[in-house]
Amino acid sequence: MGKLFGTDGIRGRAGEYPVTAEMAEKLGAVLGQIFGTTGKAKILIGKDTRESGSMLEEALCKGLVNAGVAAVKLGVVPTPAVAYLVKELGADAAVMLTASHNPFEDNGMKIFGGNGFKLPDEMEAEVEGLLLAVETPSGLAGAAGSVSEFPNGGEVYAERVKESVSGVDFSGMKIVLDAGNGAGFQVGVEIFKDLGMDVISMATEPDGKNINADCGALHPGKAGRMVVEHGADLGISLDGDADRVIFTDKEGSEVSGDRTLAICAMSLLKAGKLSSNTMVATVMSNLGLDEAMRREGVSVVRTGVGDRLVLERMREEGIIFGGENSGHLIFSEYATTGDGILSALQVCKLMVESGATLNELAAIMREYPSTLLNLPVSEKPPIESLAKLQCLITQANEAFGDEGRQLIRYSGTEKKIRILVEHSDEAVVNEWIGKFKKVIEEEIG
Template identity: 45%
Template sequence: MGKRYFGTDGIRGLANGEQLTPELALKVGQAAGTHFLKGSHRHRVLIGKDTRLSGYMLEQALTAGFTSVGMDVVQVGPLPTPAIAMLTREMRADLGVMISASHNPYYDNGIKLFGPDGYKLSDADEAAIEALIAADVPRARDASVGRARRIDDARGRYIHAVKASFPDGARLDGLKVALDCAHGAAYRVAPEALWELGADLVTLGVEPNGLNINDQCGSTHPEKLAATVVASGAQIGIALDGDADRLILVDEQGRIVDGDQILALIACSFVRSGRLKGGAVVATVMSNLGLERYCASLGLALARTPVGDRHVLAEMRARGCNLGGEQSGHVILADHATTGDGLVAALQVLAVLVAGNRPASEVLNLFTPVPQLLRNVRFAGGKPLEDPRVKATIAHVEAELGSRGRLVVRPSGTEPLIRVMAEADDEALVARVVEDVCEAVRAAA
């Protein structure tokens, strides 16, 4: 049976809409708190958020839920998702919560949960919590009711951890960096960390007002950053998303660089320094065939997973790999984090720049991408991928591509969209087969 609330990355939806309400957040707090009330110690949950207006509402509702079942709550305010994962583990919390809808607009929000080890919850844990949401959980009484407090030094703890991922003794003096924080969770920690390492900063997206997160800025809209890099003479541009677990780069010429090229650069750096583990880089089915070919030139496999950083991380752990990610910019460096961390990934790239004294346009152009086209088809309801006409079209296209390319057709995990992606060396063929599949989906929807 599928889960009702949890999707590919926690619970997400329109804040105060049909599902993601304060009432649901209260029940999630009670259910998750009850599930993690194990042992006789005083239990603790850590709650962070990004800068969305609705974060205040959901934070208080979750706090009420957790304290009502006997969990103490530590609120840390706006911090990146990877910071919450790290602090959950370091503060010996039983559970971590990040209130964020990542790269979505401000009117959406979400609830991401981390276990005491700092990793996102398993499907089994999520299913157990969903069952408790529907049940009447026992509430704490008298002195067992939880307390809530806010701590002020969480930002500094995360900055220290981020800087520890940068090579010992290295600095960013003389490097001009344009930084776009998407008016999101990293609006303070990212500039502070880079400034402390010596970078000359030009900042964008560092004035959140609750409504402007990801609004024509950040990793999903890097065009303004690209223009700023060129106009300011910056040597590189860094774009994070609303919760700073994604990274997109811009080279000094204003060219936008996606997660595949970032993975290629870090893989090359790790291979040369003997740091690459597991003999492979883990990526999703959406990563470009050019990345796969480049990894092969390094003697590495490219292990592919379904879309979603939790699938990437699961495969990394199974294979003993320390590098994985997504074309969209999630980059997981298992030696430093338990989830994607845009700032830590950016520092690996900056380390290569300062060590080699080469321009970003050179170090971030390690392979030529195979022509790839992605289109989204919105549907009103039903299951268009189960339609016989769609199945037949997909089968025909896969046969036509054969070994010359790839086709990936999948439903979005967060929106009513069917995503259609194809790639092959023949660009005209790619455009035609994508349109054929999209037309079949539109007819079925």
């Protein structure tokens, strides 16, 4: 991991290094330097609903203009809209100002290339190197950039998303949509209503501070209670930038991201669209996903954490579908990144075409008992340097055999260490979670 970039762009507390106005201005200058070598570059800027978005947007525009770039402000739009529009509008790159599922105090900068994909490792490293080398932002001699607005980006994106379910009759379907007071608060509601669904919307009044606050993908129970209250077919909970989605069934129960991955993979398999009978998931997905897919003749390729890594593997191996159990689903036939709204439409489409409830579809797999514990840390020493922890990991692997697994890693976006333990026996999970927690507290504090 670099000094600036985590698993998904640059992220941190807004106003504190590295998410400062100065860094945003530097980023504008650096992107102008990289993408403006063949003439005047055009770079798009989108943002979610955080109050700090305007500060970063203004600084980024200043850096881009000083570098001779045509900066185009999209306003509040979902991250997948930015990924689509950068290619649709013929831009050279795009920046999405968001901290995704994090609280409003945080913000960040996700960068997309002109092809709609997040920057590959080597280009990300180039951007980071230039950012760290620049003391203060500086313009280019003779540069004369510009700033304009493209307020119709949400509408253009919406038409693209609706095309993915063309011909499906959604009349009679009732949904609860929790927009998390984030980037999907307006366009998300409009898309589902335009397709004829009965939409009960919630968390659609962002005030700059309530994004992800007790709502959205991190709190799907809120939508679940509304589903039961209104007799809806399902609940759809988006995160702050609408690139993730978590579902709740008609009984108000959360459907895990892994069950959703299994549902979608099987739908593509039956439609003859699952290339090489293979899907991509991360190391965080439950062992039950592998078990269910193996039973159906589907291979599961594992990657590190982050939808960018999932998509890179998909592109490398020509795989059409993949995602994360956190709610990122990537349908490469339609999108170049995770898209919560598009993914929700695919699940709704499957429900209509199969005539099955989400409960029935989710029964495709069983989940191994699993616990994910997040512990705050003040520093992140290399995990391999922690002798007691390494000894315990070896013991766990020997004890688990094929019946379970452990995964210990640092968060790529927060000062936390994540401890995952899965096993066919829940008592074993609880025992080893306690052991790992104790050793980590002893060695890191």
